[in-house]
Amino acid sequence: MTNNEPIFQAFQLGELELSHRLVMAPLTRNRAEADGTPSDLMVEYYTQRAGAGFIIAEAATPNRVGQTYPNIPGLYSESQVAGWRRVTASVRAAGGRMFVQIQHGGRVGHPDNSGLTPVAPSPIRLPEDIHTPSGRQESVLPRELDRDGIESTIADFVNAARNARAAGFEGVEIHSANGHLLHQFLSNNTNHRTDEYGGSIENRIRFTLEVVDAVAAAIGPERVGVRLSPDGRANGIEEDDTEALYPVLVAALAERGLAYLHLVFAEPESALFQQIRALWPGVLMANPRLGWGVPLPEDGGKAAAEALLAAGADLISLGRAFIANPDLVRRLRLGAALNPVRDSHFMYVGGPEGYTDYPALDDERADAA
Structure with missing residues (x-):
């Protein structure tokens, strides 16, 4: 029966006892208040999905200048911490536990969103338009971070991590992927620096390592995960040394005793995936490459998850399947049909439609009765 499959086996993640190996991935949904405070709707949304067991909450910015888009939550004000505390308390009462992803957008931002000119490792413009309230x-052309800016940004990550703990999160995930600030330092098409943060691989990974070290020193390495997207092309990233860079970065991270490493769009047959698995001594979380802009598989990505587990992953994060199915794990255990994901327009427009109005199995049965 399905409950004997590897995907449903219990797993120990640090102090957290997980009843299965599925994780709800961090998913930007643009439902926070304008000032970055988590909303009532966010409390409802995450509580509906508490059955995931372990949730990584959506990207929260550590400071104003790091804001990417409108209605993105933050972790730098008292009201934001109070709002997140309502989310974590409700999820915990429903049996779930949460980390939160800390994300600085870097050049992925706009003055109409944050009120500030975006910052980046180098003054290189994002090669695409960006969503704003209008x-x-x-x-816009970002401002290059100087040494003082780098140090203050690291301090903001530390403050956000401490705020996350005060808000009731079990830990944090440092976002060094998908073309945001830390990834911009890693990639040589966005990092043209000539100082100790640019040029060689050892220099380009320095900022990520300094952020991770500072956050780990503040809240404990066992409460810190890191997300990477090797060869990721989001937000104008074009890596030309993926196979050389990521083994060096992963080997350095492997010395730090972190909670987990989270690989985005992982492919089990990839030589780089296998190399990273061999280099990484701890918990490896993998997010399968299911294709964006194409229909989600009828199984919600279960087969892809099983393939990654067989290839050496310990935990599997799923995104769209959890968006459309608040009770995804229960549906997969029962072999029940999954709700289809609605048009991507509903991902980011705000309001309950396409957010909190996806039915659970019991709701569907009640409607059919």
Whole structure:
């Protein structure tokens, strides 16, 4: 029966006893208040999905200048911490536990979203328009972070991590993927620096390692995960040394005793995936490459998850399947049909539609009765 499959086996993640190996991935949904405070709707959304067992909450910015899009939650003000505390308390009461992803957008931002000019490792513009409250606008030239800016940004990550703990999160995930600030330092098409943060691989990974070390020193390495997207092309990233860079970065991270490493769009047959698995001594979480802009598989990605587990992953994060199915784990255990994901327009428009109105199995049966 399905409950004997590897995907449903219990797993120990640090102090957390997980009843299965599925994780709800961090998913930007643009439902926070304008000031970055988590909303009532967010409390409802995450509580509906508490059956995931372990949730990584959506990207929260550590400071104003790091804000990417409108209605993105933050972790730098008292009201934001209080709002997140309502979320974690409700999820915990429903049996779930949460980490939160800390994400600085870097050049992925706009003055109409944050009130500030975005910052980046180098003054290189995002090669695409960006969403703002008044619609899509051309990106702006970011300001290059100087040494003081780098140090203050690291301090903001530390403050956000401490705020996350005060808000009731079990830990944090440092976002060094998908073309945001830390990834911009890693990639040589966005990092043209000539100081100790640019040029060689050892220099380009320095900022990620300094952020991780500072956050780990503040809240404990066992409460810190890191997300990477090797060869990821999001937000204008074009890596030309993926196979050389990531083994060096992963080997350095492997010395730090972190909670987990989270690989985005992982492919079990990839030589790089296998190399990272061999280098990484701890918990490896993998997010399967299911294709964006194409229908989700009828199994919600279960077969892809099983393939990654067989290839050496310990935990599997799923995104869209959890968006459309608040009771995804229960549906998979029962072999029940999954709700289809609605058009991507509903991912980010705000309001309950396409957010909290996906039915659970019991709701579907009640409607059919």
